[in-house]
Amino acid sequence: xxxxxxxxxxRGTVDLGPAVELxxxxxxxxxxxxxxxxxxxxxxxxxxxxxFGRVRREDIQAGPRNxxxxxxxxxxxxxxxxIPNTEPGCTRLVKADxxxxxxxxxxxxxxxDTGNPTHSFKDRVxxxxxxxxxxxxxxxxxxxxxxxxxxxxxxxxxxAGWQSVVLIPSSLERAKVLTTAVYDGNLIAVDGNxxxxxxxxxxxxxxxxxxxxxxxxxxxxxxxxxxxxxxEVAEQLGWRIPEQIVVPIASGSQLTKVDKGFREFAKLxxxxxxxxxxxxxxxxxxxxxxxxxxxxHDVVQPVKPDTIARSLAIGNPADGxxxxxxVRRTGGAIEDVTDAEVVEGIRLLARTEGIFTExxxxxxxxxxxxxxxxxxxxxxxxxxxxxxxxxxKTLDAIENEVGPKATVPPSAAAVxxxxxx
Amino acid sequence: xxxxxxxxxxRGTVDLGPAVELxxxxxxxxxxxxxxxxxxxxxxxxxxxxxFGRVRREDIQAGPRNxxxxxxxxxxxxxxxxIPNTEPGCTRLVKADxxxxxxxxxxxxxxxDTGNPTHSFKDRVxxxxxxxxxxxxxxxxxxxxxxxxxxxxxxxxxxAGWQSVVLIPSSLERAKVLTTAVYDGNLIAVDGNxxxxxxxxxxxxxxxxxxxxxxxxxxxxxxxxxxxxxxEVAEQLGWRIPEQIVVPIASGSQLTKVDKGFREFAKLxxxxxxxxxxxxxxxxxxxxxxxxxxxxHDVVQPVKPDTIARSLAIGNPADGxxxxxxVRRTGGAIEDVTDAEVVEGIRLLARTEGIFTExxxxxxxxxxxxxxxxxxxxxxxxxxxxxxxxxxKTLDAIENEVGPKATVPPSAAAVxxxxxx
Numbered sequence: 136x137x138x139x140x141x142x143x144x145x146r147g148t149v150d151l152g153p154a155v156e157l158x159x160x161x162x163x164x165x166x167x168x169x170x171x172x173x174x175x176x177x178x179x180x181x182x183x184x185x186x187f188g189r190v191r192r193e194d195i196q197a198g199p200r201n202x203x204x205x206x207x208x209x210x211x212x213x214x215x216x217x218i219p220n221t222e223p224g225c226t227r228l229v230k231a232d233x234x235x236x237x238x239x240x241x242x243x244x245x246x247x248d249t250g251n252p253t254h255s256f257k258d259r260v261x262x263x264x265x266x267x268x269x270x271x272x273x274x275x276x277x278x279x280x281x282x283x284x285x286x287x288x289x290x291x292x293x294x295a296g297w298q299s300v301v302l303i304p305s306s307l308e309r310a311k312v313l314t315t316a317v318y319d320g321n322l323i324a325v326d327g328n329x330x331x332x333x334x335x336x337x338x339x340x341x342x343x344x345x346x347x348x349x350x351x352x353x354x355x356x357x358x359x360x361x362x363x364x365x366x367e368v369a370e371q372l373g374w375r376i377p378e379q380i381v382v383p384i385a386s387g388s389q390l391t392k393v394d395k396g397f398r399e400f401a402k403l404x405x406x407x408x409x410x411x412x413x414x415x416x417x418x419x420x421x422x423x424x425x426x427x428x429x430x431x432h433d434v435v436q437p438v439k440p441d442t443i444a445r446s447l448a449i450g451n452p453a454d455g456x457x458x459x460x461x462v463r464r465t466g467g468a469i470e471d472v473t474d475a476e477v478v479e480g481i482r483l484l485a486r487t488e489g490i491f492t493e494x495x496x497x498x499x500x501x502x503x504x505x506x507x508x509x510x511x512x513x514x515x516x517x518x519x520x521x522x523x524x525x526x527x528k529t530l531d532a533i534e535n536e537v538g539p540k541a542t543v544p545p546s547a548a549a550v551x552x553x554x555x556x
Numbered sequence: 557x558x559x560x561x562x563x564x565x566x567r568g569t570v571d572l573g574p575a576v577e578l579x580x581x582x583x584x585x586x587x588x589x590x591x592x593x594x595x596x597x598x599x600x601x602x603x604x605x606x607x608f609g610r611v612r613r614e615d616i617q618a619g620p621r622n623x624x625x626x627x628x629x630x631x632x633x634x635x636x637x638x639i640p641n642t643e644p645g646c647t648r649l650v651k652a653d654x655x656x657x658x659x660x661x662x663x664x665x666x667x668x669d670t671g672n673p674t675h676s677f678k679d680r681v682x683x684x685x686x687x688x689x690x691x692x693x694x695x696x697x698x699x700x701x702x703x704x705x706x707x708x709x710x711x712x713x714x715x716a717g718w719q720s721v722v723l724i725p726s727s728l729e730r731a732k733v734l735t736t737a738v739y740d741g742n743l744i745a746v747d748g749n750x751x752x753x754x755x756x757x758x759x760x761x762x763x764x765x766x767x768x769x770x771x772x773x774x775x776x777x778x779x780x781x782x783x784x785x786x787x788e789v790a791e792q793l794g795w796r797i798p799e800q801i802v803v804p805i806a807s808g809s810q811l812t813k814v815d816k817g818f819r820e821f822a823k824l825x826x827x828x829x830x831x832x833x834x835x836x837x838x839x840x841x842x843x844x845x846x847x848x849x850x851x852x853h854d855v856v857q858p859v860k861p862d863t864i865a866r867s868l869a870i871g872n873p874a875d876g877x878x879x880x881x882x883v884r885r886t887g888g889a890i891e892d893v894t895d896a897e898v899v900e901g902i903r904l905l906a907r908t909e910g911i912f913t914e915x916x917x918x919x920x921x922x923x924x925x926x927x928x929x930x931x932x933x934x935x936x937x938x939x940x941x942x943x944x945x946x947x948x949k950t951l952d953a954i955e956n957e958v959g960p961k962a963t964v965p966p967s968a969a970a971v972x973x974x975x976x977x
Contacts, residue, residue, distance in 0.1 A: 489715035
């Protein structure tokens with residue numbers, strides 16, 4: 136592994152498609168595209184700014200059946216689809232009539248992102264991070280993670296032929312360790328909690344010029360991958376923005392990027408600029424953004440997470456304030472649900488639509504239910520739920536909840552009796 | 557649950573699209589479309605016969621991004637996409653350059669069917685079975701299963717709002733029980749082995765006129781779903797048939813249907829009628845078809861399975877003789893691999909392409925490797941590997957094989973040491 140970064144030379148030559156510079160979120164300071172994530176001017180997160188030019192529906196429709204069809208709207212090279220990477224996206228948008236009926240709403244869709252290569256939306260952000268990191272001269276893909284991100288990084292690096300360094304807490308469940316280790320990168324278990332692992336990642340990112348920590352030093356590019364969820368929903372609805380969308384909140388990045396995606400589509404004239412409301416979903420055991428929303432605060436008070444929805448368990452969400460802005464601007468709301476409600480959300484989606492989601496999806500379904508019951512989600516307006524991860528990865532959540540109806544001897548009579556026939 | 561079948565009335569009214577009758581595989585006896593699976597004339601399996609009329613590429617391309625785009629080639633109603641069902645298919649065809657290099661071949665593709673709703677190709681066959689069963693007046697979807705099929709049936713029934721009856725051996729691993737039970741159908745654990753469960757299913761199918769056992773009484777329709785694997789591969793290659801394809805063998809149905817799919821596409825003029833070779837893959841611990849092929853036999857001697865590739869562990873494969881016919885006719889071959897080779901196949905695919913397959917996929921990759929090394933697969937001809945299920949469902953296969961490179965304290969120095977930096 137050799138360092139290949141030289142900011143003076145690479146900046147001039149990087150091809151990140153329509154991306155032109157980085158802008159600080161607070162005061163709008165501008166700086167050239169580089170693998171940096173915090174503004175030295177105002178210490179706020181850096182975000183990618185673009186010059187899209189003209190983008191037509193036909194350009195998108197002529198592209199591949201994955202997120203690279205939106206390459207003219209992402210910070211990736213113009214020939215991104217020719218370079219080895221995963222091909223996430225174009226997952227199903229399912230008309231959920233049975234769930235709609237159960238929830239008492241008229242029109243409901245489920246965006247089922249379990250169909251991605253490693254079965255979560257993280258494949259989207261990691262694919263964009265990998266594409267951008269390659270342009271900056273990195274040769275190693277890295278992350279701290281407790282699950283979905285570890286899978287996505289290890290798989291994408293394997294596909295690209297890159298080294299990977301994935302840091303996990305040593306207490307992580309064996310299943311999550313296996314599903315990352317199988318890709319044969321450098322998986323390192325760290326004796327410590329996720330905060331320790333995260334701190335270590337930031338330290339290592341500063342030391343290794345050739346290590347792209349997807350959610351640290353290339354985070355501005357990485358996070359743009361979530362916009363593709365909005366693009367796909369709008370395209371799959373027949374080029375229009377849904378009236379309401381419910382998004383789970385971990386760092387909060389995904390929610391703000393879904394909103395950004397809709398706004399970009401409207402601004403480019405790809406869809407009509409119709410109003411929409413963005414709703415946020417948290418688990419009660421880690422609900423700092425929901426609490427801030429409820430209390431009318433602009434800042435988010437960090438919490439110590441305690442919930443089964445571990446993929447959402449970020450106690451100090453970096454994009455919390457921006458989530459509050461987005462939800463308030465669009466007229467949405469944020470709610471949180473108990474772990475028991477999360478499990479019921481998982482089961483409700485499974486039994487009505489045959490879609491088995493991880494705990495984060497249970498949070499989204501249960502929160503939607505609560506918001507509908509509270510009259511905050513309009514039952515007559517069309518709603519989309521983002522289901523971002525797979526139930527196979529969080530089996531422990533339902534372990535004590537579901538099972539066979541009966542165990543019987545191998546006879547038809549016994550089966551009939553068990554079924555009350 | 558009420559019986560709704562009346563063969564005299566339903567036969568006249570069923571709309572199964574291009575399907576016109578059932579034909580016995582041995583002697584070609586014809587009979588009307590009905591929920592029957594064995595010919596009363598010659599006791600051979602019944603297969604669907606069609607009158608396709610004209611089918612153009614544009615008809616297919618105008619369809620949805622799932623198997624219903626091929627509805628004019630399947631035994632399903634003309635309006636199938638409007639009826640609640642899962643929407644499997646249109647999974648990724650991945651250009652596998654790194655795996656190709658590792659195996660020493662020029663051009664290799666992986667059909668990654670882990671992207672289906674319940675992450676195996678079984679969603680394809682179950683969706684077709686459900687669509688046909690509805691036309692015949694059934695209202696309950698059922699199966700005996702040890703895994704993937706149970707997931708697919710329970711999920712599809714949930715989505716359709718049907719009852720389901722899924723029979724599993726009571727010894728089944730907890731994970732597979734959970735991933736079926738979550739859909740909240742009638743999951744019944746049976747004290748007995750898979751053979752006992754299978755016998756029980758046949759008995760129950762005869763007793764319950766409204767229970768569609770997907771792989772028993774509606775098997776002729778069910779099995780046609782596997783043709784869509786061939787259709788998709790051909791369409792995704794730019795409307796052409798690959799020169800070589802490697803298919804895992806359980807009952808053997810999938811392999812024969814992939815061949816049927818290619819032949820139909822060629823006959824309809826959707827692709828050029830170019831020659832292709834079909835290769836079969838088995839685990840050494842359950843290799844009755846491979847053994848028959850090696851010994852030049854036309855019949856398959858049943859075996860007692862003993863392999864980690866449990867989704868392929870059918871000791872008496874119903875379509876074994878037809879597999880032999882297909883492979884010999886096309887000039888292919890059949891091989892089998894040890895459980896150790898299966899695990900290495902899983903790991904090879906994961907580390908080269910970032911795709912984590914179940915044991916059946918490991919069988920396919922390892923068998924391809926063996927056939928290439930033996931010179932039976934031409935390294936200069938284009939090859940497609942069918943990866944039909946997901947590694948998340950068979951974690952036990954790699955449990956003792958992979959893990960973190962090291963467990964370290966939370967310090968950069970410790971990470972460096974672990975990585976030899």
